[in-house]
Amino acid sequence: MRRIAVVGAGQAGLQVGLGLLGAGGYEVTVVAARRPEEVRGGRVMSTQAMFGPALRVERAAGLDLWEGEAPGVRSVDAVLVPEPGVRALEFTMTMDEPAQSVDQRLKMARWLELVEERGGRVEYRELDLAGLRELAAANDLTVVAAGRGELAGIFERDAARSPFDAPQRRLAALYAHGVGAPDPAAGPRARMHAVPGVGELYLQPALTLSGRCDILLWEALPGSPFDCFDDRPGAVEQLERMRELMARYLPWEAELWAGAEPTDPGGSLCGALTPVVRRPVAELGDGIAVLGIGDAVVVNDPITGQGANGAALAADACLRAIVERGDGPFTAAWMTGVFEEFWERHARHGVELTAALLTMPDHLQEVFAAAGEHEAVARRLARTYADPADYAEWLATPELAAAYLASVGWSGSVAHP
Known part of the structure; x- marks a missing residue:
């Protein structure tokens, strides 16, 4: 049997390990920093929303254990807030397949x-x-899926593929019970609000340890009024600050949060991250190399929800490549090839989409404006969030966006740089 070690117990690492066990013929060792009871009793780790393509991968592997229990979200209500308390543009993005969020x-x-x-x-x-x-010397292949700490630094930053060198948003997330719904009869819906010059607010129905909940994510532009969580307050204090901000900027949302409470003391998270792409192979000397996947090598801001989705698809690509390798050697060149194929097929599109949403070039603003009038545009936006490869087909340049908007009868014009 081939010996495979997996370092990291997140979406990518565990999915690879479990996939190899399901394939048979592999002796699998997973190195995890915390035991299951420590994970359950710890702080929330993310604001994950798994889209259809990633969920299909999990289902095929027998790993979607919460279908029917976690709320299935088919639509996202989007609102532009050009100044406090003003709703200027509203539309709904309907997804082809329901999304799902399960507390990690x-x-x-x-x-x-x-x-x-x-x-x-x-x-x-x-x-x-x-x-x-x-560990790597004792195994045929070692996969590193740990994106933090000392091991994250072993993979060299790829400057040509990394669009930023500093965080673009300051992040604050909260899991809560008791959040109201604008239209309870409409079923679970996600909500997003964009406040130009200040930041974005995302709300995602989810499943946590104590049942169904809502996740609130603040994406604050550094130095803006939304950027007020650097002291990392506890969950209760964080909720109070969020309520104050909502009362000022989003009073309709504040009403829905009037009776909300944090799900648990560990149900909040604050911080920032720098979007980055790293080289996928680390040479450890004496011919020993390890392969990086997931957020060990590709880190996106959560504004487009690509983190867990990209990790799931990266794990699937890695698993398939390992199985297809058979008895062949897991060389550094093979590792690079595995990543490059995944980069071209998926990862680069997620990186480019996320960078665009963080910077909002003129032609993308025009697309969002068109989505307010054309359901087809809104639906295609939803499809692009779920499968970022579509970004290259219609959003990557002003010319592509203009051609698509013309095809749906949009009467506006796309601004060219």
């Missing part, structure tokens, strides 16, 4: 347990560079 504390803890239940080995320990080298 719930999801990753259960997946960790599944690794051992399905015959894998889990080592619970912190791993430094020396430990990684030892």
Whole structure:
């Protein structure tokens, strides 16, 4: 049997490990920093919203364990707020397949347990560079899916593919119970508000440890009034600040949050990240190399929801490549090829889409304006969030956007730089 080690117990790492166990013929070791009970009892890790393509991958692997329990979200209500309290542009993006959000504390803890239940080995320990080298020397292939800490630094930044060198938003997330719905009869719906010069607000129905909830994500432009969580307040204080901001900028949303409470003391998260693309192979000396996947090599701002989705698709691509390799050697050249194929097929589109949403060039603003009048444009936006490869077909340049908008009868004009 081929020995495969996976470092990291998030979406990408556990999906690869469980996929190899399902394929058979592999001795799988997963290195995780925390045990399942520690994950469940810890702080929330993300604001994940899994779109249709990524969910299909999970279902095919037998890993979508919460279908029917987690709310299925088919639409996103979008609102432009040009000044506090003013709704200037509204439209609904309807998705072809429902999205789903499961608290990663719930999801990753259960997946960790599944690794051992399905015959894998889990080592619970912190791993430094020396430990990684030892692990890699003892296995045929080592996959690193840990995007933080010392190991994240082993993969070199790819400057040509990294659009930013600093965080573009300051982030604050909260999981809450008791949030009202604008139209309860309409079923679970996500909501997004864009406040030019200030930031964005996203609300996602989800499933957490204590049942259904709503996730609120603030994307604050650095230095703006939304950027007020640097002191990392507790969940209760964070909610109070969010309510104050909503009362000023989004009073209709503040009404829905009047009776809300944090799901638990660990139900909040604050911070910032720099979107980055890193080279996928780290050479450890003596001919030992490891392969990076997931947010170990591609980190996107959550404004487009590409984090968990990109990790799921990267894990699927990695798994398929390992199985197809058969008894062949897992060389550094092979590792680079695996990533480059995934980059061209998927990852680069997610990076470009996210960069565009963070900077909002003129032609993209025109597309959002058109979505307010044309359902077809709004639906295609939803489809592009779910599958960013479509970005290259109609949003990547002003010319492409202009041609598409003309085809749907949009009477406005796309501004060219």
